[in-house]
Amino acid sequence: MPNLSTPSKITWCPGCPNSQILVAFRKVIGDMITSNELKAENIVCAAGIGCHGKISDYLNLNTFTALHGRPIPAMTGIKYANPDLTVIGFSGDGDSFSEGLEHLVHAARKNVDIKLFVHDNQVFALTTGQATALSPKGFKGKSTPEGNPDEPFNSLSLVLAAGASFVARTYAADIAGTERIMTAAIRHKGFAFVDIIQPCITFFDTRDYFKDRVYWIDETRPKNDLNEAIRLVTAKDGRVPLGIFYERL
Numbered sequence: 001m002p003n004l005s006t007p008s009k010i011t012w013c014p015g016c017p018n019s020q021i022l023v024a025f026r027k028v029i030g031d032m033i034t035s036n037e038l039k040a041e042n043i044v045c046a047a048g049i050g051c052h053g054k055i056s057d058y059l060n061l062n063t064f065t066a067l068h069g070r071p072i073p074a075m076t077g078i079k080y081a082n083p084d085l086t087v088i089g090f091s092g093d094g095d096s097f098s099e100g101l102e103h104l105v106h107a108a109r110k111n112v113d114i115k116l117f118v119h120d121n122q123v124f125a126l127t128t129g130q131a132t133a134l135s136p137k138g139f140k141g142k143s144t145p146e147g148n149p150d151e152p153f154n155s156l157s158l159v160l161a162a163g164a165s166f167v168a169r170t171y172a173a174d175i176a177g178t179e180r181i182m183t184a185a186i187r188h189k190g191f192a193f194v195d196i197i198q199p200c201i202t203f204f205d206t207r208d209y210f211k212d213r214v215y216w217i218d219e220t221r222p223k224n225d226l227n228e229a230i231r232l233v234t235a236k237d238g239r240v241p242l243g244i245f246y247e248r249l
């Protein structure tokens with residue numbers, strides 16, 4: 001198994017689910033390199049600015065740290081310059097849905113062959129707790145002390161409507177489930193979007209909320225039905241579905 005660790009000290013808060021994402025990703029990439037499915041030298045990872053972005057310091061792979069909201073244009077340029085590379089990005093909910101939304105929807109529309117993992121903690125965490133475009137209505141944080149007055153985007157239906165050819169969600173605490181979804185996303189040819197629910201235990205601790213609500217959808221159902229995918233991700237039954245909602249080959 002290749003050593004994908006680095007000497008950098010991990011500075012995420014103790015217990016932050018970002019560490020679970022890191023563990024899952026190292027395992028997935030380690031297995032793919034060991035089985036010769038991927039070569040380390042052909043993998044490029046990019047990240048935005050935020051707590052999520054620190055992951056690039058903890059991976060012994062080619063990594064690129066972009067500006068806040070800008071990992072997608074960096075990834076697109078890398079992929080266009082050398083189509084043989086596997087380009088994988090780590091982004092935040094603020095990074096992809098507040099600051100960098102235009103890049104996300106166009107990458108989805110153009111079906112750029114890159115993989116985007118969004119560490120979705122529904123908050124600007126690194127800057128200590130402001131509302132993003134994915135924070136729920138009523139969220140109380142530094143920028144919304146009386147409660148967020150705005151409705152969030154439904155991130156998955158937005159990306160589906162924009163044309164992404166692979167759309168999935170997983171839960172960071174379910175490391176095996178995250179490994180499965182990451183593997184499928186990396187194998188997909190085209191724009192793969194994965195929402196990773198990653199509670200920020202310091203500025204918006206949603207662990208109790210999600211642990212009782214997440215469930216895995218039927219993995220055997222046909223995945224190329226866009227209407228069914230939108231129905232699943234917009235259902236208002238109080239539960240939070242996980243799995244691959246849509247894949248167009």
Ligand SMILES: Cc1ncc(C[n+]2csc(CCOP(=O)(O)OP(=O)(O)O)c2C)c(N)n1
Binds near residue numbers: 067123
């Ligand atoms: C262009 C630009 N705008 C704003 C900032 C300030 N900033 C740095 S990190 C951050 C929040 C990141 O939030 P998110 O993308 O959700 O990542 P998280 O920290 O939650 O992982 C902001 C607003 C910046 N560095 N650059």
Ligand code: SF4
Binds near residue numbers: 121199200202
């Ligand atoms: S602030 Fe939140 S997201 Fe950032 S390291 Fe701490 S727990 Fe994790």
Ligand SMILES: [Mg+2]
Binds near residue numbers: 093122123125
């Ligand atoms: Mg965030």
